[in-house]
Amino acid sequence: MTMGTRVYLARLAGLPVFDPNGDRVGRVRDAVVRLRTTNRPPQVVGLVAEMALRRRIFLPIGRVTSMDAEAVVLASGVLNLRRFEKRPNELLVVEDLLDRRVTVRPESGDGPDTPSTVVDIGMDLNRNNEWLVTRVAVRGLTGRLARRGHVFQADYERVRGLIGPTDTQGTSNLLALLEQMKPADMANALQDLPDARRNEVAAALSDRTLADVLEELPEHDQVEILVRLDRERAADVLERMDPDDAADLLGELPKAEQSVLLDLMEPDEADPVRQLLEYRPGTAGSVMTSEPVIMTPDSTVAEALARIREPELSPVVAAQVFVARAPSATPTGKYLGMVHFQRLLREPPASILGGLVDSDLEPLRPETSLAEITKRMATYDLVAMPVVDSTRRLVGAVTVDDVLDHSLPRDWRDRDLTENDEVVL
DSSP states (O other), rough: OTTTTTTGGGGGTTTTTEEESSOOEEEEHHHHOOOOOSSSSSSEEEEEEGGGGGOOOEEEGGGGGOOOOOOOOOOOOOOEOBBOOOTTTTEIIIIITBBBBEEETTTTTTOOOEEEEEEEEEEEETTTOOOEEEEEEEEEETTTEEEEEEEEEEGGGGGESSSSOOOOBOOOHHHHHTTTTTTHHHHHHHHSSSSHHHHHHHHSOHHHHHHHHHSSSSSSHHHHHHHHHHHHHHHHHHHOOOOOOOOHHTTSSSHHHHHHHHHSOOOOHHHHHHHTTTTTTTHHHOOSSOOOOOTTTOOOOOHHHHHHTOTTOOHHTTEEEEEEEEEESSSBBBBEEEEEEHHHHSSSSTOOOGTTOBSOOBBBOTTHHHHHHHHHHHHHHEEEEEEOOOTBBBEEEEEEHHHHHHHSSSTGGOOOOOOOOOOOO
């Protein structure tokens, strides 16, 4: 895709945006189409870009100097930071048009229309330097069961039902676009969808993907999506969340609903969540993860390194190994100490963990306050701290991201800046 040729707009979603100096200023999330009062094709007036702190701003199409498969480049580093708001005569390509059910008139003018769904929107630059919607990529629907057909392109004038109210917007193409994103970016994209559309798309995600996305959403959005699922599906999704995140989400629901969902979960998945729900809010017990990396003292460095390489572990959880006597599931046997991954990298693979543990750090207790945890982690430059019960059994670990999640305002995931001035980046 280059300037002066046809550009397909859904393909721009997720691309980085750079200023003329090559500095990244954000990422493309959508394209804005303005409807016109005549039968002329809609005009593409700009892009929606996401900047730091999840602020979405409008980038006028006239400020874009190049668009290709790798990036969008702006002509100026001057940006208006006013939060983007869609106007009544505007549509968003990804949010409003992707997956919309339409019909396509035959090119010859004879024969029946072809039922289809929108896959992408193509725009071209005319002689007046206006980007206009000229082509629509669609997937034909065939047969009584509306099976998926082949993808083809049609002139805008041949497509009926693209503009205007609809209750026939599917999810398949939007899902394909979202699945290329990281969970945090996917969560941001879902937040900007209308409620009904967001819930429909969320329900179509796999259990694993939806669990990852829920962990990145504000609590009110988590609850809204979860309660729209049938209870068995909700329980399946909760099983795939980290226990501490699942406990936080369940804590927003009425006690009766908590009990129903916990009973539907597999006992091995539900038990650590039940335990976390018993702790008082604002304490180590309420914010800790009950599934840190735990190994016995006779384990080797090689075994520990293999364990922390597992891709499903977050970086802060994988940064250290907690050593305790069997059993290794929380609550463990007697807690002995911890070994940071940097120490593991410096030791021979056959070394035994029991001889490497750092036991100088006093563990947290479940009732330790969040303020005290923050102070101790800052004092010793720690990314995680063990939590033990009265008999020194390891019951979990508090990580730095746990502390941040519970120290920031409850609505930090959907807060926005208030400045409306232009800035030079």
